[in-house]
Amino acid sequence: MEDELGGAGDRRCARPRAAYLRRALWWTLLTLTGGVQRRGQLPPGGCVVVANHSSHADTAALLAALDARHSPAIGAAADYWFASRRRSRICSRLAAGFPVRRTGGGMDDLLARADGLRAGGAVVLFPEGTRARAGELGAFHKGALVLARHANVPVVPVAIAGTDRLLPKHGRLRPALVRVAIGEPLPASVTPEEARDAVAALRRRTNEEPLRDSATRKRTATVAGSRWGLALAFAWACAEALSWPLMPELFLAIACVAVPRRALKLSLLALAGSLAGGLLALQLAASGVQLPQPLTTERMRAEVREELSVESAAAVRHQPWNGIPFKVYAREAGRADIAPSDWLAHSALSRGSRTLTVGLAFGAFGFLVHRLRRFYAVYLALLCGGFATGLSLIVAGWS
Structure with missing residues (x-):
């Protein structure tokens, strides 16, 4: 008997833990x-929750x-949901x-859920x-209300x-x-029509609260998307791989936060552009063509020449982390007949490890701060200010 009581107690304790x-x-x-976002809370004690249903994500939203x-x-x-053992386990x-x-x-x-x-x-x-x-909101069946009356608990519209x-x-x-x-x-005696009207009124008020957005973000998202x-x-x-002084990661930081779902495609296109530009820069340098390279220094070029003399093409592995622009490596590689x-x-x-990591990281950041998109213009100002400061420090460090 004690074992049975103890087992029941363990199960009761396990349910709240699993719910949390x-x-x-x-x-x-x-x-x-x-x-x-949640507004309101359930009443103390048991209750039957009735909610509108338009997506498989509704269950996740309610559990959260x-x-x-x-x-x-x-x-x-x-x-x-219980047609197969695998689906049954996932659902339960x-x-x-x-x-x-x-x-x-x-x-x-x-x-059977009344107790x-x-x-x-x-x-x-x-x-x-x-x-x-x-x-849309379809007609409500009466099962939830019958259960509430049978258990003598309120009905909560959500x-x-x-x-x-x-x-x-x-x-x-x-x-x-x-x-x-x-x-x-609502009282357990509520009718299906009254319960439906309560949910519909809540949904109208909720839908009338649009998420505030930034006009700058919307314009950026339109272009980036x-x-x-x-x-x-x-x-x-x-x-940038040829001459442009602003690295593509700055573009990804702007675009991927504005439209996170495009982060992978934008990152892949930026990587492809960087590789194409680097290959073209190498060929131009090998032919004796010297394109301007603003915001680079002679010390950068000397460092790259030394690395290439020791490691050949593998020297570019240092580029993502040492602050020397990719175009410097591409031009010096062409001069060295790589x-x-x-x-x-x-x-x-080397470029893939950095470009994809940065692009996807900013895409993930865009997902996380989606509800704060009204501050996108502030984010841009901070981003550009931080980038300008960082670039100045890098150039000064390599001067």
Whole structure:
């Protein structure tokens, strides 16, 4: 008997721990994809949560926003989420899902949760029964309300906004701020129409709170997110490898924060432009053509010549970290008659390690600060000021 009681106690303790871990997991992931905001909170004691449903990301949003002390359990379609052992494990462990049959027996599945509600838990249901199209709210089924009356707990309306942009139905993941608005508890005697109206009113208020943005960021994102942005990334990096004094990482810091989902493409185009420009600079120098190289010094060139004499094309591996521009290495490699194939192979590795790392890092930063995009102009000012200061210190150090 004592062992049975002890086992039950362990299970009760494990549920809140698992709920807190799930909340931390989904809060972190949603923060990385644009952020999550919550308004309101669940009442003390058990409750049935009814929410709108337009995306698979709705479950993640609710688990991230609802109080973990209620150990919220999510009703999931048995014929989809529990159709295989693998999918069942994912749903039950990561989303606290429990099966609800849609072809008969679903009410019994819900009523089996009554004891957990009376003990202070929360059951989350999507009364529409399936994902609706963005902007729509379907009719509510009565199952959630029958469960609330059976357990004698309130019904809490919750509105979710932003998940239809984060993960559209049949669409791809993209950054978006998710908002979860928790309304005032409704009595268990509420009708499906009244519950639906409460969720609809919450959603209207939530959607009427647009995320403040910067006009500068929007203009930058329009350019960077277009084919012109990809062309500009290539051209900027190519020009820098020849003569242009501003490194392509500055362009990536500007563009990838403005439009994070394009970070990889922009970084790859910048890398391609840098390699093309470096190869052209090597060929021009080998032919005796000397392009201007502003903001470089004789000491830089002497250092590169010494490295090339010892390591040949492999000397370019020092470039990402020593502050000497890539164009100096390219021109001195041409003067030293380095084979173009060797130069391309080594410069691809050295430039790739820096350009891709910087571009993806700024893209990740853009995701993290998505909700602060109204301060993009301030970010640009700080970025340009920091870049100018750093460049001045590097040139002075190599003078």
